[in-house]
Amino acid sequence: MAAVVAMAMTACTGKQKPAETATDTQQTFEEQQIKAGMNVQLDSLTNIWLGLQQRGLFGIDESGKPTLSAEQKKVLPDYLFTPESLAGKTETLSAMYRAFTVFSIDKEVAALYDMKDVWTPAIEKLTSEMNDPALKLTLKGDIKYTKDNFEELNKKLYKLEEENGRANHFWESAATSIVEQTYLLSVNQDILLSKMTDKDAEDITYRIVLLLDAFEELSEYNPQLLQMLNVLQPLGKLNAISVDQLRQQLNETKEEVAASRAKLFDFE
Numbered sequence: 001m002a003a004v005v006a007m008a009m010t011a012c013t014g015k016q017k018p019a020e021t022a023t024d025t026q027q028t029f030e031e032q033q034i035k036a037g038m039n040v041q042l043d044s045l046t047n048i049w050l051g052l053q054q055r056g057l058f059g060i061d062e063s064g065k066p067t068l069s070a071e072q073k074k075v076l077p078d079y080l081f082t083p084e085s086l087a088g089k090t091e092t093l094s095a096m097y098r099a100f101t102v103f104s105i106d107k108e109v110a111a112l113y114d115m116k117d118v119w120t121p122a123i124e125k126l127t128s129e130m131n132d133p134a135l136k137l138t139l140k141g142d143i144k145y146t147k148d149n150f151e152e153l154n155k156k157l158y159k160l161e162e163e164n165g166r167a168n169h170f171w172e173s174a175a176t177s178i179v180e181q182t183y184l185l186s187v188n189q190d191i192l193l194s195k196m197t198d199k200d201a202e203d204i205t206y207r208i209v210l211l212l213d214a215f216e217e218l219s220e221y222n223p224q225l226l227q228m229l230n231v232l233q234p235l236g237k238l239n240a241i242s243v244d245q246l247r248q249q250l251n252e253t254k255e256e257v258a259a260s261r262a263k264l265f266d267f268e
Helices: 003-014 022-051 094-111 121-130 133-140 150-163 167-188 198-218 223-237 243-252 252-262
Strands: none
Touching: 003 167, 022 133, 022 150, 022 198, 094 121, 094 150, 094 167, 121 133, 133 198, 150 167, 167 198, 198 223, 198 243, 223 252, 243 252
């Protein structure tokens, strides 16, 4: 993560440096100590995050995936992001990562209702345009996750992202994913919470805490990530350790979560 901070700080080094005074030297030393502390904190957060198994909307192993009745399938969700709804909003690389993330999640919900798949072509197009080596490895099936190798593979993929200057996009995608998943749980509780366990509920709120900590550190140097931090912050009210608590908290924060989700494509 030190590389991420270093890249973010590059924009501050364009002007010629004036002669240092004693005060300047002291401030520089203090700033260096702060940056060093931040790097340690970010490295720690990164290692914790990469030590977590990949989590989809229906849990780590999709054990929380519900089965809908014929009657339930008649009421189609009208709140999903689609290529049409995001037309003209995915021009930047950052927005492409966010769109890729929400399309991948919303496609799973659409499949529950046997809806026509308009997401896969958009996902494939975005994958080609983003040209992300780590993402390509995953989608090609070259990466095979198991319960024994997920941490090793997570670190391998993250290293690829860092080497290609994509680490910030990695974090932004993670944040987008948790915002979209939380929103979907909020608006479709009867179905999407029906097979969730207390451990699943606790896992979701734990990831929110980790992401908030990471973005509070990263956004000190990157205005783009400050915008995502603002999107994430309302989710900080969720600290459930059971499904019942999560349901109650989702009801209490429903409007705030919806407002956060609506902001995902308000910035470049």
